[in-house]
């Protein structure tokens with residue numbers, strides 16, 4: 001018989017913050033309770049099976065007003081890739097001027113997400 005595991009999550013999709021419980025048997029989800037809408041269920045399933053996050057960091061700037069510029073991924077990326085993404089960002093240096101929304105790295109590590117500047121530099 002497969003091991004039964006319970007996950008308790010707070011949905012972060014909207015300000016209601018519903019408390020969701022996901023029950024798994026082995027690697028199969030058997031029940032999701034506590035969601036008030038389908039978006040919450042989708043979030044909970046993804047969070048348990050393959051969690052993703054938006055990554056925020058900085059990269060070095062050459063010849064700008066500041067030595068670094070803040071950046072983020074333009075969509076969530078798999079959580080397990082975050083350390084590798086941070087390493088990649090630490091090795092990057094962009095030339096000023098940098099504009100808000102400028103793509104600094106396209107399709108970082110094949111995730112389909114771009115690294116974009118969140119302020120000018």
Ligand code: SF4
Pocket residue numbers: 011012013014015016017018034035036037038039040041
């Ligand atoms: S389950 Fe739906 S209503 Fe509840 S916090 Fe998530 S998105 Fe909002």
